[in-house]
Amino acid sequence: xxxxxxxxxxxxxxxxxxxxxxxxxxxxxxxxxxxxxxxxxxxxxxxxxxxxxxxxxxxxxxxxxxxxxxxxxxxxxxxxxxxxxxxxxxxxxxxxxxxxxxxxxxxxxxxxxxxxxxxxxxxxxxxxxxxxxxxxxxxxxxxxxxxxxxxxxxxxxxxxxxxxxxxxxxxxxxxxxxxxxxxxxxxxxxxxxxxxxxxxxxxxxxxxxxxxxxxxxxxxxxxxxxxxxxxxxxxxxxxxxxxxxxxxxxxxxxxxxxxxxxxxxxxxxxxxxxxxxxxxxxxxxxxxxxxxxxxxxxxxxxxxxxxxxxxxxxxxxxxxxxxxxxxxxxxx
Amino acid sequence: xxxxxxxxxxxxxxxxxxxxxxxxxxxxxxxxxxxxxxxxxxxxxxxxxxxxxxxxxxxxxxxxxxxxxxxxxxxxxxxxxxxxxxxxxxxxxxxxxxxxxxxxxxxxxxxxxxxxxxxxxxxxxxxxxxxxxxxxxxxxxxxxxxxxxxxxxxxxxxxxxxxxxxxxxxxxxxxxxxxxxxxxxxxxxxxxxxxxxxxxxxxxxxxxxxxxxxxxxxxxxxxxxxxxxxxxxxxxxxxxxxxxxxxxxxxxxxxxxxxxxxxxxxxxxxxxxxxxxxxxxxxxxxxxxxxxxxxxxxxxxxxxxxxxxxxxxxxxxxxxxxxxxxxxxxxxxxxxxxxxxxxxxxxxxxxxxxxxxxxxxxxxxxxxxxxxxxxxxxxxxxxxxxxx
Numbered sequence: 001x002x003x004x005x006x007x008x009x010x011x012x013x014x015x016x017x018x019x020x021x022x023x024x025x026x027x028x029x030x031x032x033x034x035x036x037x038x039x040x041x042x043x044x045x046x047x048x049x050x051x052x053x054x055x056x057x058x059x060x061x062x063x064x065x066x067x068x069x070x071x072x073x074x075x076x077x078x079x080x081x082x083x084x085x086x087x088x089x090x091x092x093x094x095x096x097x098x099x100x101x102x103x104x105x106x107x108x109x110x111x112x113x114x115x116x117x118x119x120x121x122x123x124x125x126x127x128x129x130x131x132x133x134x135x136x137x138x139x140x141x142x143x144x145x146x147x148x149x150x151x152x153x154x155x156x157x158x159x160x161x162x163x164x165x166x167x168x169x170x171x172x173x174x175x176x177x178x179x180x181x182x183x184x185x186x187x188x189x190x191x192x193x194x195x196x197x198x199x200x201x202x203x204x205x206x207x208x209x210x211x212x213x214x215x216x217x218x219x220x221x222x223x224x225x226x227x228x229x230x231x232x233x234x235x236x237x238x239x240x241x242x243x244x245x246x247x248x249x250x251x252x253x254x255x256x257x258x259x260x261x262x263x264x265x266x267x268x269x270x271x272x273x274x275x276x277x278x279x280x281x282x283x284x285x286x287x288x289x290x291x292x293x294x295x296x297x298x299x300x301x302x303x304x305x306x307x308x309x310x311x312x313x314x315x316x317x318x319x320x321x322x323x324x325x326x327x328x329x330x331x332x
Numbered sequence: 333x334x335x336x337x338x339x340x341x342x343x344x345x346x347x348x349x350x351x352x353x354x355x356x357x358x359x360x361x362x363x364x365x366x367x368x369x370x371x372x373x374x375x376x377x378x379x380x381x382x383x384x385x386x387x388x389x390x391x392x393x394x395x396x397x398x399x400x401x402x403x404x405x406x407x408x409x410x411x412x413x414x415x416x417x418x419x420x421x422x423x424x425x426x427x428x429x430x431x432x433x434x435x436x437x438x439x440x441x442x443x444x445x446x447x448x449x450x451x452x453x454x455x456x457x458x459x460x461x462x463x464x465x466x467x468x469x470x471x472x473x474x475x476x477x478x479x480x481x482x483x484x485x486x487x488x489x490x491x492x493x494x495x496x497x498x499x500x501x502x503x504x505x506x507x508x509x510x511x512x513x514x515x516x517x518x519x520x521x522x523x524x525x526x527x528x529x530x531x532x533x534x535x536x537x538x539x540x541x542x543x544x545x546x547x548x549x550x551x552x553x554x555x556x557x558x559x560x561x562x563x564x565x566x567x568x569x570x571x572x573x574x575x576x577x578x579x580x581x582x583x584x585x586x587x588x589x590x591x592x593x594x595x596x597x598x599x600x601x602x603x604x605x606x607x608x609x610x611x612x613x614x615x616x617x618x619x620x621x622x623x624x625x626x627x628x629x630x631x632x633x634x635x636x637x638x639x640x641x642x643x644x645x646x647x648x649x650x651x652x653x654x655x656x657x658x659x660x661x662x663x664x665x666x667x668x669x670x671x672x673x674x675x676x677x678x679x680x681x682x683x684x685x686x687x688x689x690x691x692x693x694x695x696x697x698x699x700x701x702x703x704x705x706x707x708x709x710x711x712x713x714x715x716x717x718x719x720x
Contacts, residue, residue, distance in 0.1 A: 076567075076569045077409070078569070078571035083432060086398075086401070090407060095414055116398060
């Protein structure tokens with residue numbers, strides 16, 4: 001059986017046409033894959049946030065999720081394996097007016113790129129990192145990653161995984177991230193909300209999205225297709241409030257704690273640089289030609305803007321709850 | 333290509349007593365570099381330290397990254413964020429940079445990488461000089477590509493060539509290396525920094541045209557496409573994958589041929605404009621010594637002694653290492669008895685000399701394992717032997 005897809009019609013009618021490079025469709029992702037949901041939620045969040053799309057840049061590493069940068073209609077860089085975060089760091093520091101978002105996979109960000117991940121979090125670098133965690137290296141054929149739960153089968157652990165996995169929210173929290181959330185690809189609305197919050201957050205924000213790799217992880221572990229994965233998320237994923245990130249590890253097909261685990265205020269790397277230099281070198285210090293009063297004025301303006309957006313988001317949420325759209329406090 | 337005077341904020345005009353590492357940092361600031369990402373490694377660290385100290389006054393930013401991989405990666409982001417960017421390193425760090433050197437080459441990202449060479453392999457002799465990375469920069473990243481490399485033999489040249497490295501990097505959208513060594517890096521000499529108005533700086537070739545028509549690449553094999561910076565509404569895409577003019581992945585053999593040919597030809601076809609040599613008494617010589625960097629200064633003594641001994645000896649100093657001066661060497665080969673090539677490695681650039689000479693004269697290698705400069709007498713002996 002073959003399914004006829006009218007690409008031209010899709011390109012013309014997609015509500016995401018402004019956010020995607022439609023000339024690059026169709027994409028490479030498999031049916032049932034969770035990456036598309038994240039991209040959709042990201043587009044939705046950008047749309048709702050009303051931020052200037054020209055001022056947003058997306059950086060990816062290598063792998064299936066690494067292809068996101070190529071499909072989104074923003075300034076975008078598809079980097080080498082694991083190196084999205086340092087490229088994003090350079091971009092953000094060279095051009096501090098940008099919002100810089102890294103979208104990549106678990107292997108890319110926390111395996112080969114793990115060192116960059118922990119240091120960007122430590123510095124509270126003002127970037128957002130979205131990790132699509134499917135517990136596997138998809139592009140290379142289903143190998144074990146630093147997040148693969150123990151006993152899960154991977155092509156390089158054919159007798160089941162025996163390594164201890166990372167719990168990414170705990171890792172991010174421990175390293176100094178100032179916004180940490182986790183959802184599954186079933187919870188598209190929550191992902192959208194989280195991305196909006198992170199877009200409005202100042203500092204290193206980390207959003208983990210548990211997502212199925214149907215072609216490799218699901219099949220190799222006899223877990224069914226994409227729909228079966230979503231059934232599992234529906235059954236075993238739940239919002240945990242005020243939970244300690246030390247307690248949110250994921251066992252093989254076990255419970256998935258979701259929610260916004262961390263949200264705190266701390267000066268960003270860039271703010272710390274400016275503050276330090278200004279304190280020591282005095283009012284004459286200028287970074288990229290910006291004087292102290294200009295910097296302070298800009299910081300004030302941005303803080304007001306963030307507060308406004310925060311209030312707007314809270315209003316919207318209250319309205320949705322009032323209209324009984326099946327949305328509770330956590331947006332579920 | 334737009335040339336202007338240097339931004340006075342970065343120019344420390346005057347006569348100074350500087351080591352080569354510090355002179356590199358001053359050259360970068362004079363050239364308009366305002367973003368530096370680096371990781372400490374002997375004997376290059378002083379460049380990073382100097383930049384960190386001086387950049388706030390010039391309105392720039394220094395970040396010490398978690399490793400050399402991150403340092404060069406940050407430069408790619410920094411360059412597309414609109415800044416002139418640089419890093420500094422030495423052998424082991426350079427090895428780590430090879431991965432993203434490839435990304436910089438493939439995405440045609442301008443950047444300057446100073447390599448203050450020390451003796452290897454591996455940790456080797458961290459505090460002692462060598463010239464052992466000459467081939468690593470040329471071949472160390474996978475795939476076929478070209479880079480530009482300049483080789484200073486004094487702190488003054490560390491300054492001058494760093495400015496030139498930035499200019500070449502902007503002109504050809506390619507990573508440019510400063511191939512210093514521990515001795516040049518750590519020796520103090522007089523460095524004259526001219527007034528800003530006398531320093532010629534190539535500004536980035538910014539695209540000016542309708543936003544929707546912007547293409548980050550053109551595969552002409554001669555010129556490079558203008559650049560834009562993130563945040564200006566061009567919505568550019570760049571990738572390490574084989575790509576088309578829009579920067580979109582285009583994974584075919586035909587496209588790869590276009591891209592790779594362009595990366596090679598944009599340097600090779602402009603080699604005559606890039607290559608700089610410093611020749612002395614080469615015409616009519618029986619023996620010519622080809623050298624570069626710190627070794628050239630030892631060579632000047634050996635050549636003096638050889639001339640005193642009555643041997644017609646010429647000297648050619650390679651200021652530009654890559655692209656290699658193959659045409660000039662080939663020309664010389666037909667006129668001299670022998671070419672002598674001393675270098676602080678076990679024979680790297682001598683292979684390029686042999687390739688260019690193609691059997692037309694004798695080529696004598698004078699290798700050194702690294703850790704010190706040659707004794708002039710060793711080079712003199714080689715000249716005497718070659719002149720027979």
